[in-house]
Amino acid sequence: MMAATRVTLVLLALLAGATVQAAEPMPFVAGSMQQIRAAHAGRPFVLALWSLTCTHCQEELTQLGKLQHRHPGLNVVLVSTDTPDDAAALTATLVHHGLARAEAWVYADGFTERLRFEIDPRWGGELPRTYFYDRAHTVTARSGALAPAELERWAVTSLTTPP
């Protein structure tokens, strides 16, 4: 019990310190997807959809955190399908996975069908869902937690392909 309490306190202290650097997720509403694509025009990025309530998403976030650590120049955009009320938990989760500096968004409209449609009309809503945007913004969509090798292969290819 004492040990568990001490671990919890250490975890709290670490997270309290770490969250200083992590911004709150931005509200993802109708039009946000267009905004994200425009902001990254001419550059590759990986768009990852996730939720606090999705187990496989934790594996995915772990791998994305490692990927970003290996490739600091890689643009990672994370969109949570939770709600802005969950901002503190979202930030803590991203910090835990080493994704404090990634661009983070959270669904801020209960009419989620519209948000999903703007991201990808063909997406059935399964999580995690990952989109690889190359430099020309040709998109490859993948469902489910991805193998580290696939992420690495994409990162290397997209970062080394000349504009």
Place this chain on the structure above:
Amino acid sequence: MIHPGLLSAVMLLATVLGAAGCAAPAKPAPASADHALHTDKKTSDRNRMWQASLARAPLAVTVAFDRTGQLWRARVRDGQVWLDRSLDQGRRYSDAVAVNSQPERIAADGENRPKLAFGPAGEIYVSWTQSLDVPFSGHVRFARSLDGGRRFDAPLTVNDNHDTISHRFDSMTVTAAGHIQLVWLDKRDAQAEARVGRRYAGSSLYGAVSTDRGSSFAANRKLAEHSCECCRIALALDTDGTPVAVWRHVFGANTRDHALLRLDDQSQPVRVTHENWALDACPHHGPTLAIGHDGVLHLAWYSGAEKQRGLFYAHSRDRGASFTPPFAFGNPDAQAGHPQVLALGTRIALAWKEFDGKQTVIRVQQSRDGGRTFAGPATLAASASASDHPLLVSDGVHVLLSWNSVAEGHRFMPLAGDSP
């Protein structure tokens, strides 16, 4: 100084990281408090989240006709299942009666909603999933009324493993003999394997039967291993009295197609869909099954497989041993999903959701020849707000759509060709 929201965030994070399975897509459950640290603070945080979850009006609405043609409607509000009834096909409803007098957290959105069934002597049976404090955990609950819905007995917990793990996604039917069959997705086997350091793909399908009008349930029985974790189970009664279940299953490492089991104590699960949707993810997208008076099984389902993405329909004339080649319906470029199938003689109705870029629409396609051919799709209802999955029900003469949306509220409407 610790940010006030951070404590609950850390607790939530800890439980999420420690849990296994899929939760409802809408909201995480409140975190569990298991340490003495800041007890008051934790209690107030948890109470706040608990109250918030109770205060949210869930979208899920369940409707069913009883054996006399009365329409019953179950909704969840403030931690209670509320039941009302209509004698005029949903134009007017009676005052609602609370099924459970003590509020509890009830799963009521998307793939999880209370279920209604009726006994041969007018018994009313209600089952639901009670969400527990830890994310992804729940108990299967059951309550009955023997006086026509005026009052309900105190609910029972049907799962006989009471660990704080997943026993969720209940489905219910009543056999001709009046036996109540419940099935659900259960994590006890996965938990047992995890304790000895082994990985267990998915959940298990469990069931329990009551032969005494819901006074009690016999011991839980394992029906199948390795179901997918968070998709509704389709359950229908065959003409020979056998309940038939279809669910999303994990074949091999991670192929999430569908399996069928006849609950006759002898049959083994058989694979009935073959899109080979291999992924480590939670589709939140279960199948639908209807069995006509002619004993034909009608099945509809969703697959996200790269080469066969979308909605599919097939039927079986040999009690589920083999199915016709899948018929694709719905527009996969418009999020076609969450299908319903209903059989009324040789009339087969399909309903599903699409999003047309501005609003969610309920599309319908009907067959008049037992599912061999279908007329073109039509739009029956629309909403530019969040909405529930569609449900199809029949009073034995008409086919009707039940659909709840935030802006329009609960709607109940006949399909084309039906005068209400």
